[in-house]
Amino acid sequence: MNRSKRREIFERLRTANPHPRTELEYGNPFQLLVAVVLSAQATDVGVNKATRSLFRKVKTPAALLELGEQGLKQYIKTIGLFNTKASNLIKACALLEQRHGGVVPEDREALEALPGVGRKTANVILNTAFGQPTIAVDTHIFRVANRTGIATGKNVTEVETRLLRLVPEEFRKDAHHWLILLGRYTCLARKPRCTTCLIQDLCEYSHKSVDQEPPRKQYATAAIDERP
Numbered sequence: 001m002n003r004s005k006r007r008e009i010f011e012r013l014r015t016a017n018p019h020p021r022t023e024l025e026y027g028n029p030f031q032l033l034v035a036v037v038l039s040a041q042a043t044d045v046g047v048n049k050a051t052r053s054l055f056r057k058v059k060t061p062a063a064l065l066e067l068g069e070q071g072l073k074q075y076i077k078t079i080g081l082f083n084t085k086a087s088n089l090i091k092a093c094a095l096l097e098q099r100h101g102g103v104v105p106e107d108r109e110a111l112e113a114l115p116g117v118g119r120k121t122a123n124v125i126l127n128t129a130f131g132q133p134t135i136a137v138d139t140h141i142f143r144v145a146n147r148t149g150i151a152t153g154k155n156v157t158e159v160e161t162r163l164l165r166l167v168p169e170e171f172r173k174d175a176h177h178w179l180i181l182l183g184r185y186t187c188l189a190r191k192p193r194c195t196t197c198l199i200q201d202l203c204e205y206s207h208k209s210v211d212q213e214p215p216r217k218q219y220a221t222a223a224i225d226e227r228p
């Protein structure tokens with residue numbers, strides 16, 4: 001994909017959604033960390049359901065330690081892998097207290113040292129809680145980046161490296177959320193909704209369906225039509 005096409009894609013995504021946000025509910029960086037750890041192989045909707053009552057009670061690592069592993073499990077038992085996640089979160093809270101005074105560090109290495117926190121989770125925290133221009137590549141972003149041709153790669157690390165290199169700087173901070181939302185609601189794994197896709201004419205996916213009404217007419221908003 002050439003540079004001008006890539007830029008046009010992100011301009012359209014920004015016009016349609018100027019301030020994209022995570023769909024996980026949280027009140028502070030610590031709660032975001034808990035929510036992101038819980039969201040592995042689970043839906044944001046399922047995580048939000050569980051954390052709504054948990055976060056009323058727990059706002060700090062100390063509060064989660066006080067609740068304890070068994071207590072935590074009662075709140076998150078509807079979420080897949082909840083036993084492992086509860087164990088990791090309690091250990092992570094102990095480390096946050098010991099090493100960081102109960103504060104979530106704005107540092108990749110320190111984040112990745114926490115149990116249950118890998119590169120993807122650290123990227124989400126750095127981006128969403130601290131505004132750093134990181135791009136966490138999950139299953140949606142991996143698929144969208146490869147299909148569209150925005151940044152191709154055989155694994156998530158390759159795609160992340162290319163996205164960081166190829167996405168113009170002004171779009172980098174929000175690229176994660178735009179691509180994830182595109183993957184979650186339009187560029188679905190089994191049946192991509194190409195006919196209603198905002199970037200259908202720019203996407204380089206060879207199997208996209210283009211047999212219905214052109215997407216720009218269906219998707220058009222006043223803001224998009226105002227583009228020069």
Ligand code: SF4
Pocket residue numbers: 147148186187188192193194195197198199200201203204205208209
């Ligand atoms: S046109 Fe189709 S394949 Fe391309 S990004 Fe949109 S939904 Fe995905």
